[in-house]
Amino acid sequence: MELRGVARRAFGLAVGVLLFVDVLRVWLPSIITIFGQAASTPAWLLGAFGLVWLLGGFAAPPLCRWLGPRRVAVVAAVLLGAARAALLFVHGGRPQLYLASAGLLAGIGWLAATADRGARVSPGVPLGIAAASIQHAVLGMVDLSWRTSWWAWLAGLAEVAAFLWLSAGDQDDPESPAGGWFIVGPALLLAGMLAVSPALNSVALSYLGAPFEDTNRPFLYAPISVAGALLFLWSAVSPPERLRLAAGLGLVAGTVVFAYAGGRWLPVAILLAAPSLGICVGLAAERAKHRGYALVGGVLVFGLAAIAYYAAYDIGYPNQWVPVAVGLATAVYAWRAPGPARVTVVRPAVVVTAVVLLGVSTGLAGVARTSGDRRGPDQPRLRLVAYNIRMGFGLNGRFDPDATARAIAVERPDVVALSEVDRAWLLNGGHDDLALLARRLDMHAYFAPAADPVWGDAILTRLRVGTVRSLVLPAAGAPTGAQALGVTVPVAGREWTVVATHLQPPPDGAPDAQARALTAFAKGFGGGPTVIAGDLNIAPDGTTMGLFRDGGLADGLAPFRPVPTFPAGNPVEEIDHILVLGGLRVTDVRVGTTTASDHAPVAVTLEG
Incomplete structure (x- = not known):
């Protein structure tokens, strides 16, 4: 030839x-x-x-x-x-x-x-x-x-x-x-x-x-x-x-x-x-x-x-x-x-x-990136969004990081706690969700793996971050694995702690062991104003929520119940939660109506 x-x-x-x-x-x-x-x-x-x-x-x-x-x-x-x-x-x-x-x-x-x-x-x-x-x-x-x-x-x-x-x-x-x-x-x-x-x-x-x-x-x-x-x-x-x-x-x-x-x-x-x-x-x-x-x-x-x-x-x-x-x-x-x-x-x-x-x-073309307001708010108030992003795929199965970013940006958050962050799985098309969202939202990203080095949870923020810690939570039969990622940010002259997590219940059970480890991890930052946010895969009236209460954490969404977030489009289950410690209280709760994930984002204002 x-x-x-x-x-x-x-x-x-x-x-x-x-x-x-x-x-x-x-x-x-x-x-x-x-x-x-x-x-x-x-x-x-x-x-x-x-x-x-x-x-x-x-x-x-x-x-x-x-x-x-x-x-x-x-x-x-x-x-x-x-x-x-x-x-x-x-x-x-x-x-x-x-x-x-x-x-x-x-x-x-x-x-x-x-x-x-x-x-x-x-x-x-x-x-x-x-x-x-x-x-x-x-x-x-x-x-x-x-x-x-x-x-x-x-x-x-x-x-x-x-x-x-x-x-x-x-x-x-x-x-x-x-x-x-x-x-x-x-x-x-x-x-x-x-x-x-x-x-x-x-x-x-x-x-x-x-x-x-x-x-x-x-x-x-x-x-x-x-x-x-x-x-x-x-x-x-x-x-x-x-x-x-x-x-x-x-x-x-x-x-x-x-x-x-x-x-x-x-x-x-x-x-x-x-x-x-x-x-x-x-x-x-x-x-x-x-x-x-x-x-x-x-x-x-x-x-x-x-x-x-x-x-x-x-x-x-x-x-x-x-x-x-x-x-x-x-x-x-x-x-x-x-x-x-x-x-x-x-x-x-x-x-x-x-x-x-x-x-x-x-x-x-993507070189320009501002650092945002790294000083933190002058008032003791913080806007937070917790969102299980489902690897960036919408309820209809379309990959759309722009829709995910819009669902977050509309709340003008200071801090975002993300669950199900996929950063390179071939199974999901080989995308780095965190880099895509951080770029679109002009935020700094902090990531901790749960299943392998490219799958886990993340925190996005424009604020100056001080301490950063991560803890692998007990698997207890849960195959995917779970972790807790905690950061401190300045709010009105004090250091507040934000913890992002995604609990994985074992088959036919509740994530009680993970809840105990998560509570100890959050309190280990010193007991100051602290919030845990994420997909906890538990009901608000279940035994695991009772363990959190026994550990000194309050259900921040309790005064606003019901707050269903799953499945997006017609949510009936309350499995995404905001837990608070150290005198924080939750106001201005909003659940998004987007179907950019199978979960709806939940946005709250934290005051303390």
Whole structure:
């Protein structure tokens, strides 16, 4: 095949992978937020729903033998492009869920047919993965699918048009020795979770700052993400054979650090994983006879590993081994491959220069950031909002950080206590909720992990923060984990304490052990004016609330009951609470009517 045809196929594959990743970023969270309803849908049922669609991909290889891979590729490409285009305009609800599911199935079918037609994994697949990461960073982690502006529609439609045009002129090369298609699924998982995740870069930057404080700056994570994606791409396009063993060891080491070492080691994990994964993808080129089945099998590994990792936070079992196992399997697969079929289709220096300039210029747009009124109010009064943000997804399953920010900003709060803050989970589309909200609200952020280094609770404020502490609360059978994050802020010349938390009751029980630990933690700040705010998952007349009262904490919302906050839109349950200590009293209680989360925000004025 002539060089022009090889280049066209590589770029067509890259754009197709970009569209496929875009669909994945909608499909994965749609399972949780649309098919699943809060914690009421069993984790096994969510996993089964996802597996049904992934297993459907096994129909593609037989169809390729029956109809021919070219015909299957053409039909699947049209369906993938149509689903991707529709997701630009359809936001939320069952239509979003099933459009994304159809796009996923079409994407698997197109990839399987492309593999059977003799395409090479590299450079097309790593170029597509890198392009998806760069686009995600440049767009500020809010993808085209979640935007409603005209330019987003035009950009998305242009990508679809480019994909269909490049695919239309693609030629079969059935005698090609290129294989390695099994590695695509594991590569997508490790790239999205770790190696080239802009959200994880954002979080890694924040952990490099002072304890707990999010020192992330928007002008840093975008160019860093671009550089990381290009490092991954460069390693994949020109994989050095002599580094085969080192790359495998580096990938395994990166996943181990990611899974076990904690937040401050995230930069090390990323630096190890990005080039190592790229080299492994570039080296995976065995002579496979059943390339379509290899591709579908690898995508199934993606799904099974994602389910195994994230279902642990609902069911409750150790899950750190999952990324390590996938990294090890990827390293072994690349080690056993005979080596890549080298074809140069791009001038990397040109691509590097253009994309870095784009990333830096886009990131610099967010440089300006004011420090706010760090002195604190002159009167003994504080406006506080407590909000379970549900990873930034609305009741209809749409990711909309602007709506979340508006729901908070309307109350003009001094301090915000956030629950269910997701900072990089691939399951939820790979967003850093905290960075997105802090930027939109022009507030400083303080974060403490509960489940892993990128999931937990946070406090936003413009006030000067003094003491910052965090405590991991007893799990007591609750799989997700819980913590308490406390900060002190100046109010009328005194230090007030604000504690943000999200209690996780054990199965068939109440979070009594967590309540006792939380009470002791809050009183440990000295017993001055103190407020605990968050989703406590308890009823106001339950035994756990009695434990708080016995510990000296008062139910700040008691004079205003009922104060239902869940589910948003038609709240009937009172599970978001404000507890006070040290002479504080609550006034001016308002429950928001927004459906930007499955909880409604509760805003109060604290006086003392």
